[in-house]
Amino acid sequence: MRDVAVIGIGMTKWGELWEKSLRDIYVETALMAIEDAGVDHIDSMYIGSMSSGIFVGQEHIASLLADYLGTSPVPSARVETACASGGLALRMGFMEVASGMNDIVLVSGIEKMTDVGGDKATYALGTAADQEYECYHGVTFPGLYALMAVDHMNKYGTTRKQLAEVAVKNHRNGSKNPLAQFPFEVTVDAVLNSVQVADPLRILDCSPITDGAAAAIICPVDMAQKFRDHPVVKILGSGQATDSIALSQRNDISWLESTYRAGKGAYEMAGKKPSDMDLFEVHDCFTIAELCVMEALGMVEKGKSGEAVEKGRTAVNGDIPVNPSGGLKSKGHPVGATGIAQVLEIVKQLRGEAGERQVKDARTGLTQNMGGSGASTVVHIFERD
Amino acid sequence: MTTPSRYWREIPQRYRGEANSCEKCKKKFFPPRLICPKCGNRDLAKAKIADKGKVLSFTIIRVPPSPFKDQAPYAVGIVELKDGVKIMGQIVECDFKDLKVGLPVKIEFRKMFKEGHSGILCYGYKFVPDS
């Protein structure tokens, strides 16, 4: 296998982008990544998108977006593992470059979610759960994560306030990210008094509905300095794993086995351990998700995540910074794009370009992108040369 | 969400709790499966799920999907039945303040929701406290 580097990144401001279509958002973002990389062509492209069919009534977007980007006839494929689709796009591109099949690959993710109303968006997101044995009973995604939260609180004494601290920390980070959908701070009180969605989760525990895309260019490490003089960011490890799509089928409701497995695969490939990471970008679709992910990735012991957040350990200046970008919570969550936006943050951090939210001396970072209630996870580990 | 044929296919599970179990490792599956994910055995025998169990976790859905608009707020839980089968379902006839992990419940057959304007009535299992 060849070593692979990320040489270009692109992302425009996320939010409710009523004036922009799926194809416009995509092309703007992909062009930014191509310009940042300084390449004059790409050999192939992957697009992570969870549900363009329901959100904008358009399937076959791989060819549509290649056409509008002006890269046809290069091969283009859309990949899907629910909210982990973006991470999967990177993994597919990584395999293609590592194998020697192609050199310069565009990996990207996109979701245009606000062309439909709230009910249809809820339905689209619900399709990432078991239609016959979960959705049939009226559960929602906040509901599934609420079931994990109640289990975690019951087993480990995790508190409602500790959950709120995740949102507060991520909004603090996001307030320093100009591309974030909600770049403002929130207080613990604001979270605890926000509208109830699925007990014990409230609206400020939940990531929002967002339009947005993110893109990156990858190539073999030995070609990385041919184009621009960015610090070279290598992909050291890639891991992916699955679990039962139905939450009820798991041995432990608040343990994310797919994240544990995907993390293990990535750590082993990279020859690294959790304590080697300078920062983490993880899938905080709900505040409880960030806590469960911290445990499954080995940042803290099982049951100790709430306490770690409360003590400030996961802040930008803490010993295990988590989601310096603002996470899904503040940055927004256009589901298929999230996994690539995580990569973008890690690359910015490792290049030392993260501005006010820069993690000091960041050299090694990890992304964890998760689908559904944890039935899919993709993990990548990056290091600056 | 559902069509008549899709609905009809799930009737044995939803109305009668039909499951199956692995003859080799004795694990019971609900819904029934074609292959045991544990040991790879394809020789699975018909079975039924137990009708009683206890709540493993629960939530109260305040912002429901559209077919459940007229029911919110309602409780949903994951229940472990006496035969080890774990299933999700609504917990009804229980004050929200009485919901707790470990609550004994039993299965009852109920109306779930009405599909669309002139659609079919959808039925299935729900949990009620077992006192």
Ligand SMILES: [Zn+2]
């Ligand atoms: Zn078996």
